[in-house]
Amino acid sequence: MTLTIAFATDSGVAPFEQLRAQIAEQARSGALPVGYRLPTVRGLAEELGLAANTVAKAYRALEADGVIETRGRNGTFVAAAGDAAARQLASAAAAFADRAHRLGFDQRQARAAFEEAWRARSA
Known part of the structure; x- marks a missing residue:
C-alpha cells in the first residue's frame, strides 16, 4: 500500500485541498489502512513539488477531521477515523x-x- 496523489492543475481547487481530499478518500476506502505511516511534511512536499506549508495545511485539516493522527517524533499515521x-x-x-x-x-x-x-x- 502506498499513498497515491494526482493533481489536477486546471481544476481550480487549491493543491492543499486536493491533497486533503485524496488522502481522506484513500483512508476512507481502505487504500491507506489504519496505522499506515504517512510521509513527513517535508518529504511529501519534496516528492510532490509543493511547498511544505501546503502539505502541513492539508495534514492539519486531516488531523482536525480525525483522519490522521500525529504521534510526535514517531510520525503521522492514518487514524481509525471511520x-x-x-x-x-x-x-x-x-x-x-x-x-x-x-x-x-x-x-x-x-x-x-x-x-x-x-x-x-x-x-
Whole structure:
C-alpha cells in the first residue's frame, strides 16, 4: 500500500485541498489502512513539488477531521477515523435538522437546501 496523489492543475481547487481530499478518500476506502505511516511534511512536499506549508495545511485539516493522527517524533499515521467521521457527520446532520426545524422548514425544504449547498460546494 502506498499513498497515491494526482493533481489536477486546471481544476481550480487549491493543491492543499486536493491533497486533503485524496488522502481522506484513500483512508476512507481502505487504500491507506489504519496505522499506515504517512510521509513527513517535508518529504511529501519534496516528492510532490509543493511547498511544505501546503502539505502541513492539508495534514492539519486531516488531523482536525480525525483522519490522521500525529504521534510526535514517531510520525503521522492514518487514524481509525471511520467511526469518528461517522459520528461527526451524524452530529452535523442533527444540528442541521434542528436548525431547519426551528426556522420552520419541513423535511422537503431542508433536503432541497442541503442539495443546493452540496451542488454549490461540488461545483
